[in-house]
Amino acid sequence: MGLLEAIILSVLAASTPLLIAATGELVTERAGVLNLGVEGMMIMGAACGFGGAWLTGSTILGAFCGIVSGALLSLIFATMTLGLAVNQVATGLALTILGIGLSGLIGAGFVGERITPAPHLYIPGLTDIPLVGRILFGEDAFVYFSLALVIAVWLFLYRTRTGLVLRAVGDNHISAHALGYPVLRIRMFAVMFGGACAGLAGAYLPLAYTPFFIPGMTAGRGWIALALVVFSSWRPGRLVIGAYLFGAVTILQLHAQGAGLGIPSQFMSALPYLATVIVLVLISRARTGGSTAPAALGTVFVPDR
Amino acid sequence: MPLVLEKRAERSNTIALVSPLIAIGLTIVTMSILFAILGKNPISALGVYFIDPLTDSYSLQEIAVKATPLVMIAIGLSLCYLANVWNIGAEGQFLVGAVAGSWLAVKTQGNDAGHWVMPAMLLLGAAAGALYALIPAICKVRFGASEILTSLMLVYVADLFLDYLVRGPWRDPAGFNFPTTAEFDPVATVPVLIEGGRLHLGAVITLVVVAAAAVLLGRTIKGFEIRVVGAAPRAARFGGFNSNQLILLTFAISGALAGLAGIIEVAGPVGHLQPGISPGYGFTAIIVAFLGRLNPIGILIAGLFLALTFIGGEQAQIAMKIPLDVTKVFQGLLLFYVLACDSLILYRFRLIFPSRKVSSGAA
Numbered sequence: 299m300g301l302l303e304a305i306i307l308s309v310l311a312a313s314t315p316l317l318i319a320a321t322g323e324l325v326t327e328r329a330g331v332l333n334l335g336v337e338g339m340m341i342m343g344a345a346c347g348f349g350g351a352w353l354t355g356s357t358i359l360g361a362f363c364g365i366v367s368g369a370l371l372s373l374i375f376a377t378m379t380l381g382l383a384v385n386q387v388a389t390g391l392a393l394t395i396l397g398i399g400l401s402g403l404i405g406a407g408f409v410g411e412r413i414t415p416a417p418h419l420y421i422p423g424l425t426d427i428p429l430v431g432r433i434l435f436g437e438d439a440f441v442y443f444s445l446a447l448v449i450a451v452w453l454f455l456y457r458t459r460t461g462l463v464l465r466a467v468g469d470n471h472i473s474a475h476a477l478g479y480p481v482l483r484i485r486m487f488a489v490m491f492g493g494a495c496a497g498l499a500g501a502y503l504p505l506a507y508t509p510f511f512i513p514g515m516t517a518g519r520g521w522i523a524l525a526l527v528v529f530s531s532w533r534p535g536r537l538v539i540g541a542y543l544f545g546a547v548t549i550l551q552l553h554a555q556g557a558g559l560g561i562p563s564q565f566m567s568a569l570p571y572l573a574t575v576i577v578l579v580l581i582s583r584a585r586t587g588g589s590t591a592p593a594a595l596g597t598v599f600v601p602d603r
Numbered sequence: 604m605p606l607v608l609e610k611r612a613e614r615s616n617t618i619a620l621v622s623p624l625i626a627i628g629l630t631i632v633t634m635s636i637l638f639a640i641l642g643k644n645p646i647s648a649l650g651v652y653f654i655d656p657l658t659d660s661y662s663l664q665e666i667a668v669k670a671t672p673l674v675m676i677a678i679g680l681s682l683c684y685l686a687n688v689w690n691i692g693a694e695g696q697f698l699v700g701a702v703a704g705s706w707l708a709v710k711t712q713g714n715d716a717g718h719w720v721m722p723a724m725l726l727l728g729a730a731a732g733a734l735y736a737l738i739p740a741i742c743k744v745r746f747g748a749s750e751i752l753t754s755l756m757l758v759y760v761a762d763l764f765l766d767y768l769v770r771g772p773w774r775d776p777a778g779f780n781f782p783t784t785a786e787f788d789p790v791a792t793v794p795v796l797i798e799g800g801r802l803h804l805g806a807v808i809t810l811v812v813v814a815a816a817a818v819l820l821g822r823t824i825k826g827f828e829i830r831v832v833g834a835a836p837r838a839a840r841f842g843g844f845n846s847n848q849l850i851l852l853t854f855a856i857s858g859a860l861a862g863l864a865g866i867i868e869v870a871g872p873v874g875h876l877q878p879g880i881s882p883g884y885g886f887t888a889i890i891v892a893f894l895g896r897l898n899p900i901g902i903l904i905a906g907l908f909l910a911l912t913f914i915g916g917e918q919a920q921i922a923m924k925i926p927l928d929v930t931k932v933f934q935g936l937l938l939f940y941v942l943a944c945d946s947l948i949l950y951r952f953r954l955i956f957p958s959r960k961v962s963s964g965a966a
Contacts, residue, residue: 396935402928
């Protein structure tokens with residue numbers, strides 16, 4: 299296996315959790331809700347996903363546990379921000395703090411354990427094609443699922459009536475409410491979808507990326523996923539580009555550390571975070587003609603009765 | 604839905620006073636359930652957490668030592684949150700302040716430099732924290748980049764930078780390869796208040812900061828502008844307040860306070876620069892700010908309470924083998940309950956029974 303092939307394979311693996319989490323958050327934000335708890339839901343997904351897979355020996359059940367844990371945490375968020383009209387920024391931070399604590403508590407039981415990583419696809423003939431075979435036909439199921447998820451979300455948002463209503467709710471909840479759409483119920487489902495995706499993205503890390511659980515293993519990926527949604531201008535297609543670019547930065551800095559360029563490893567490790575700041579600045583600067591964010595993003599809605 | 608949320612005609616001052624207490628009560632109930640799930644006796648666990656630290660003088664001092672950075676950071680954060688801008692990178696500003704101040708301590712090490720060193724270190728720490736906080740603030744006012752994400756990303760950068768320094772250029776040659784600087788000279792150390800104790804000058808500085816913040820918010824035009832920009836941005840625009848300038852100002856103050864807290868922590872209780880100088884003070888301070896209702900006196904009380912959970916958590920780990928993560932769960936739950944209870948200041952629940960008869964026609 300050539301170096302380039304190895305790099306591309308690891309870039310895809312590093313990008314997949316970012317892509318899944320960001321896709322979920324994109325739907326949440328398109329409905330007008332800013333859930334800053336992605337990091338907390340991801341780390342819970344990682345702990346519960348690993349726990350599930352370790353206890354049952356099944357990657358699929360592990361992924362399922364991750365999804366459920368993320369969705370349950372997001373349900374707390376939905377109750378607070380939609381049911382009690384609490385500030386979304388503060389609640390999202392609380393969710394992250396709670397998720398980090400709970401995941402440490404749950405994960406303490408199986409730190410140091412290992413599981414069999416998720417199997418990779420193998421199609422005789424196709425996977426054996428030199429150079430592109432492994433990349434196109436030899437990934438784990440999550441990689442294919444993440445791309446299918448983006449396509450499904452794109453179709454949902456732009457090609458279905460429900461998707462249109464969801465976007466309307468995110469742009470102007472008062473009008474949507476006046477037209478008789480159940481603003482809070484739609485938002486609740488959007489938040490839970492985001493939570494389920496974040497949980498799955500977190501579960502990917504111990505299930506496929508590294509076959510063990512360590513506390514805090516998400517290492518800010520949830521926050522980078524949030525930044526990716528801004529980068530994408532809230533469009534699913536651009537999310538794919540953004541996620542793969544960030545995956546590439548992460549992997550290239552690892553290879554640069556390995557190559558020993560004489561640059562301290564901490565400086566290379568800081569690159570993905572610095573890149574996030576720079577990209578956010580560039581993207582925000584480029585938007586001179588008004589924001590592309592959903593107009594009602596982050597605002598509280600209490601229906602008149 | 605028979606239970607609906609509706610806006611109160613005016614904010615309820617009663618709820619504003621009792622809501623932190625309700626929140627603490629609810630958190631304690633939830634924690635008791637959690638302790639029971641973990642197989643520990645909830646009553647004795649709560650005792651170890653909240654009562655035992657209050658019964659001996661060592662723990663009482665330790666609570667004040669832990670509360671010092673929490674309160675100092677939270678005061679700065681409360682200014683940002685009052686102005687409705689979200690600095691969540693205080694942890695990074697804390698670390699950068701610690702690094703900048705330590706630079707002077709490392710450079711003057713063993714030179715018997717004189718008593719100007721410690722005050723100069725504190726100034727450097729505050730200045731570096733302010734500058735570091737201005738990065739996200741400038742990115743926001745100049746380019747419109749979300750300060751939430753940029754300030755948080757810079758936490759990771761600061762953490763890695765500190766790690767590099769203590770593993771590389773600043774490592775103590777006599778430190779057996781541990782990632783730490785040498786112990787600071789006495790002139791580069793924040794003095795303790797009582798000989799042999801742990802309580803240090805930082806606690807006094809924190810009280811001064813609390814008083815200054817109370818004056819700023821309650822008695823000055825700037826404080827009024829900060830509150831108006833946050834609560835009623837439209838009114839602030841009509842009033843001619845420069846909101847960009849206020850964003851820069853609140854970020855600079857909160858960064859300076861976080862940086863000051865960082866260097867005080869390093870030059871005080873810790874005594875040298877090393878990774879892991881903060882058990883998440885910058886994040887816990889967010890909870891302190893909200894629990895204290897973004898009010899300086901409230902923050903002082905809330906800071907002492909959260910410091911108690913740190914100490915109680917450590918004692919519970921030693922005495923009852925309760926994992927340290929329980930403290931984080933406690934803090935996260937507390938923030939949830941505080942926010943939920945605060946909602947009832949502005950809103951109330953009302954039972955609505957769906958009317959059976961829609962209309963009885965012409966009356």
